Amino acid sequence: MKILANDGISQSGIDALTKAGFEVSTTTVAQEQLINYINDNDVVVLLVRSATKVRQDLIDACPGLKIIGRGGVGMDNIDVDYARGKGLSVINTPAASSESVAELVFAHLYGGVRFLYDANRNMPLEGETNFKGLKKAYAKGLELKGKTLGVIGFGRIGQATARIALGVGMKVIYFDPFTKEVDLSISFFDGQSVAFKLESLTKEEVLQQSDFISLHVPAQKEYVIGKAEFDLMKEGSAIVNAARGGVIDEVALVDALESGKIAFAGLDTFENEPKPEIKLLMHNKISLTPHIGAATLEAQDRIGEELASQIVSILK
DSSP states (O other): OEEEETTOOOHHHHHHHHHTTOEEEOOOOOGGGHHHHHHHTTEEEEEEOSSSOBOHHHHHHOTTOOEEEESSSOOTTBOHHHHHHTTOEEEEOTTTTHHHHHHHHHHHHHHHHTTHHHHHHHHHHHTTTOHHHHHHHTOOOOOSTTOEEEEEOOSHHHHHHHHHHHHHTOEEEEEOTTOOEEEEEEEOTTSOEEEEEEEOOOHHHHHHHOSEEEEOOOOOSSOSBOHHHHHHSOTTEEEEEOSOTTSBOHHHHHHHHHHTSEEEEEESOOTTTTSOOHHHHTOTTEEEOSSOTTOSHHHHHHHHHHHHHHHHHHHO
């Protein structure tokens, strides 16, 4: 049986699938050619990440497909209910990338409080001629320890982010309408662990009390953070979105940055991927990454192995 990993899969995932008797192709097929490729090559499993779209037309046109797999958490690029209604199995890997996304959030936060997003742009241009000037410009950094992190959306990734924050010495508060309270355990290298009991506040309380906001919500029809939400946030606070594009009103974000209401933002996802707005890309108060939250070697290995395990369980 043939598997097409159209957006790639780790070697460990390929090895596990090959060992189970599957033929794995990592050819990247253009979206408009995907239906023909699947049918011409008798593909029974289509694996995607965020780039490839699996909509009703593809599902209807590829009767040989048995499984659609998403390497990662969100499945907004797949018509999940429609596929399942047609008898296909739709799988994903919700736990595999939590730590990687959480660490990227803190990469943005640490870079933000020490102005790295701007220093890394200006040092190559002015470091030789204006070293003292840049040193003065970036001399008012902050520590994360002792600050309050507000997490909006407290699933696996939100909780992984909270664990890092607690380990850093931050206070953590959260809002999640579906998770009223959580017993959060932090495990250390020597086997010790510390437990925290957290309870959801209202969204408004989290916005008002937090020094930093981290978003961990699925794709939405409406903005989770818009002008009204920015108005509630602390003066000089900051926000990171490593969840989904479209959950922040990017026009309102730029306005909040320009007014000084928001000190900086960290964006890994964008409303208009793969062509983010130029105002975001050029803004000197935004730390930017190209949707790489789950793109660590460790996470990709876990994703590949988890997908392989599920596929073998379903088809073997």
